[in-house]
Amino acid sequence: MYPEWVKKHKKKGTNISRINGKYYLYAVTSVWNKEKGRAQMVNKGYLGRITEEGFIPKGEKKQKREGPVSVKEFGATNTLYEMSADIRQRLEGSFGKDGLTVYTLALMPFFKNNTFSVQLP
Numbered sequence: 001m002y003p004e005w006v007k008k009h010k011k012k013g014t015n016i017s018r019i020n021g022k023y024y025l026y027a028v029t030s031v032w033n034k035e036k037g038r039a040q041m042v043n044k045g046y047l048g049r050i051t052e053e054g055f056i057p058k059g060e061k062k063q064k065r066e067g068p069v070s071v072k073e074f075g076a077t078n079t080l081y082e083m084s085a086d087i088r089q090r091l092e093g094s095f096g097k098d099g100l101t102v103y104t105l106a107l108m109p110f111f112k113n114n115t116f117s118v119q120l121p
Contacts (some may be wrong), residue, residue, distance in 0.1 A: 009050050015041065016050070048087040080110065 001007075002016060006023045010016055015028040048057040080089075084103075092099030113121040 005052050006050050009055050014047065015043070025050055025055065080107065085102070 002010075002018070002023070006016060009025055011028065013027060015026045017024045017026060025047040027047055028041050029032075029044055030039040030041055032038075033040040046058055048055055048060070084107075088100070088103045091103050095102055
């Protein structure tokens with residue numbers, strides 16, 4: 001069936017559809033089908049998409065993450081990355097997957113305040 005976070009958006013006169021692993025909500029009604037001798041569901045239109053964060057109505061896009069965006073330059077960063085390849089490889093040899101994390105944390109002081117400067121003691 002559907003996860004609880006999907007089911008909570010199901011109301012009278014709506015139907016949930018799962019398409020390619022995503023959940024969509026549609027307005028529906030029923031009409032009597034004389035040929036079949038029973039009620040038949042009729043889709044009245046798309047209402048929106050259901051995500052774990054909530055319901056996104058038709059025509060609205062998922063909100064992007066708010067907050068400041070910081071863009072780092074490429075040149076100096078790439079130069080430092082290439083010049084320290086041997087250090088990075090030795091850290092990965094000693095610490096495995098965690099070696100890249102150790103390497104990244106060691107370089108953090110170089111990028112304080114979006115500048116390529118280090119404060120020496």
